[in-house]
Amino acid sequence: MGKLVIVGTIAFDAIETPFGKTDKILGGAATFIGLAASHFSVDAAAVSIVGGDFPQDYLDLLSNRNIDLTGVEIVKEGKTFFWSGRYHNDMNSRDTLVTELNTLAEFNPVVPANYRDASVVMLGNLHPQTQMSVLDQMTRKPDLVILDTMNFWMDSALEDLHNVIKRVDVITINDEEARQLTGEYSLVVAARKIYAMGPKYVVIKKGEHGALLFHDDNVFYAPALPLEEVFDPTGAGDTFAGGFAGYLAKTNDTSFENMKNAIIYGSTLASFCVEKFGTERMLNLSNDEVHKRLLQFKQLTQFEIELT
Amino acid sequence: MGKLVIVGTIAFDAIETPFGKTDKILGGAATFIGLAASHFSVDAAAVSIVGGDFPQDYLDLLSNRNIDLTGVEIVKEGKTFFWSGRYHNDMNSRDTLVTELNTLAEFNPVVPANYRDASVVMLGNLHPQTQMSVLDQMTRKPDLVILDTMNFWMDSALEDLHNVIKRVDVITINDEEARQLTGEYSLVVAARKIYAMGPKYVVIKKGEHGALLFHDDNVFYAPALPLEEVFDPTGAGDTFAGGFAGYLAKTNDTSFENMKNAIIYGSTLASFCVEKFGTERMLNLSNDEVHKRLLQFKQLTQFEIELT
Numbered sequence: 196m197g198k199l200v201i202v203g204t205i206a207f208d209a210i211e212t213p214f215g216k217t218d219k220i221l222g223g224a225a226t227f228i229g230l231a232a233s234h235f236s237v238d239a240a241a242v243s244i245v246g247g248d249f250p251q252d253y254l255d256l257l258s259n260r261n262i263d264l265t266g267v268e269i270v271k272e273g274k275t276f277f278w279s280g281r282y283h284n285d286m287n288s289r290d291t292l293v294t295e296l297n298t299l300a301e302f303n304p305v306v307p308a309n310y311r312d313a314s315v316v317m318l319g320n321l322h323p324q325t326q327m328s329v330l331d332q333m334t335r336k337p338d339l340v341i342l343d344t345m346n347f348w349m350d351s352a353l354e355d356l357h358n359v360i361k362r363v364d365v366i367t368i369n370d371e372e373a374r375q376l377t378g379e380y381s382l383v384v385a386a387r388k389i390y391a392m393g394p395k396y397v398v399i400k401k402g403e404h405g406a407l408l409f410h411d412d413n414v415f416y417a418p419a420l421p422l423e424e425v426f427d428p429t430g431a432g433d434t435f436a437g438g439f440a441g442y443l444a445k446t447n448d449t450s451f452e453n454m455k456n457a458i459i460y461g462s463t464l465a466s467f468c469v470e471k472f473g474t475e476r477m478l479n480l481s482n483d484e485v486h487k488r489l490l491q492f493k494q495l496t497q498f499e500i501e502l503t
Numbered sequence: 504m505g506k507l508v509i510v511g512t513i514a515f516d517a518i519e520t521p522f523g524k525t526d527k528i529l530g531g532a533a534t535f536i537g538l539a540a541s542h543f544s545v546d547a548a549a550v551s552i553v554g555g556d557f558p559q560d561y562l563d564l565l566s567n568r569n570i571d572l573t574g575v576e577i578v579k580e581g582k583t584f585f586w587s588g589r590y591h592n593d594m595n596s597r598d599t600l601v602t603e604l605n606t607l608a609e610f611n612p613v614v615p616a617n618y619r620d621a622s623v624v625m626l627g628n629l630h631p632q633t634q635m636s637v638l639d640q641m642t643r644k645p646d647l648v649i650l651d652t653m654n655f656w657m658d659s660a661l662e663d664l665h666n667v668i669k670r671v672d673v674i675t676i677n678d679e680e681a682r683q684l685t686g687e688y689s690l691v692v693a694a695r696k697i698y699a700m701g702p703k704y705v706v707i708k709k710g711e712h713g714a715l716l717f718h719d720d721n722v723f724y725a726p727a728l729p730l731e732e733v734f735d736p737t738g739a740g741d742t743f744a745g746g747f748a749g750y751l752a753k754t755n756d757t758s759f760e761n762m763k764n765a766i767i768y769g770s771t772l773a774s775f776c777v778e779k780f781g782t783e784r785m786l787n788l789s790n791d792e793v794h795k796r797l798l799q800f801k802q803l804t805q806f807e808i809e810l811t
């Protein structure tokens with residue numbers, strides 16, 4: 196079994212949806228990635244930063260799931276990164292109401308010594324320079340580096356972003372971001388342009404329309420499970436990435452066929468994430484429920500056709 | 504093998520896309536449905552109307568593919584239905600530039616006598632009263648009636664639309680139309696409301712995001728094949744419906760499992776349709792090419808997962 200390094204925010208979120216609103220609750224990319232990856236009983240470590248205002252209870256939720264928190268810096272006199280957003284009625288778009296970087300502004304990630312030989316590194320959405328500094332600390336080339344990013348860095352730090360993209364194996368972005376990064380509308384052409392930037396695998400997240408995996412001339416398309424109700428999309432993309440990374444760290448197999456399975460696990464876990472506010476559903480999710488939903492994914496997508 | 508009745512427009516289209524524009528070319532729902540269905544060597548008849556300006560060559564293209572045209576009325580002194588549209592850069596939205604109903608305004612469909620016992624009826628997008636009059640002519644209840652419609656009729660003839668929806672087995676609409684018809688954002692909930700209107704199967708077309716099939720508590724999601732270039736989306740929805748109807752007419756099996764295959768055939772044929780202007784690609788499509796692309800669909804969507 197491989198070791199997994201997870202880099203990303205651990206945060207407070209305050210969320211408004213058509214179904215209600217929350218006070219400050221547990222959030223952040225590393226949180227959702229870690230909770231998803233914990234379903235694969237891998238050796239995972241989170242690298243992040245929080246303030247003295249961050250409840251020990253929240254940290255315990257992660258460490259109780261065997262996520263090593265040695266790499267989580269606690270700045271006693273600082274405040275934890277805070278994000279607040281309001282989703283529109285269609286749940287596909289949102290307005291950011293508040294972004295308080297707080298301690299995140301001085302985040303200098305330190306990978307714990309015993310994780311610098313990790314086989315899988317999952318770089319959650321952060322400033323590309325921060326993501327880069329993690330790669331610089333690894334004492335051996337990881338088998339797989341996965342990068343999540345967003346349009347914000349394409350607008351504000353494109354050169355840095357290109358520098359880190361060069362060094363990763365897999366990039367996960369949404370369809371609009373793939374188009375922005377490449378200037379190509381066709382996702383097939385966009386993926387090909389991204390290969391030339393460095394990553395040999397391109398994962399395109401399309402929300403309620405599923406996710407695509409591109410590699411060479413291969414494409415895999417995992418639909419999202421159609422849900423009766425999307426309660427809160429916050430963290431779904433990170434949960435997807437965490438399931439993807441966790442499954443690959445566990446299976447230690449980066450073939451295209453196995454990456455398909457990683458996509459399916461990611462999609463499955465993400466389909467739970469949106470059922471409740473924030474991390475609530477992920478904190479109460481049994482392996483049995485995950486297995487049942489994997490079977491639903493099979494029924495959703497698998498067919499037996501005879502050529503006529 | 505079952506008989507298939509296809510009701511819909513046979514038309515002139517003039518199309519503008521970012522790739523170029525056409526003069527008046529062959530178009531219409533019954534045309535695309537018929538060309539797709541002709542891949543299943545079923546006994547198919549088109550019920551439609553054209554003017555004296557419609558070239559015999561175009562009619563021959565259909566009859567050469569064994570589509571019975573007895574039910575296509577030719578109004579010598581009339582003009583053929585004409586539609587012109589311009590696609591936006593994203594190819595997902597378009598402006599209608601011209602709609603000349605011409606002979607379509609007086610269309611009274613007449614199903615040929617030897618097709619009134621057809622097993623499958625495909626009602627292409629038309630006024631719901633026109634669709635209804637076809638059902639009234641059938642001498643036995645068809646095994647399967649498939650209805651295509653659009654938001655225009657929801658806005659202008661909702662009561663008539665509900666009357667025909669009551670009498671069909673399958674409805675094919677796009678996601679926005681499903682939401683408009685039911686007032687529900689969730690497609691799962693929308694499908695359930697549509698069951699209560701009559702159809703036991705709901706097919707939701709999502710263009711580049713694929714198609715969903717709902718029946719009772721079952722869902723099947725067929726992604727669209729990601730394409731390097733979408734040249735002209737005109738007729739893709741009708742081609743999808745024609746493949747779906749043709750496969751079901753040929754196999755005479757309306758189980759959910761077999762409908763999955765029908766969806767895959769429809770998606771496969773539609774993926775060709777968009778590669779060239781109008782009917783051009785569908786008029787030059789070998790069964791061998793269709794088989795190869797079916798295999799691509801398998802690779803695109805099929806996975807082998809072991810539960811861990």
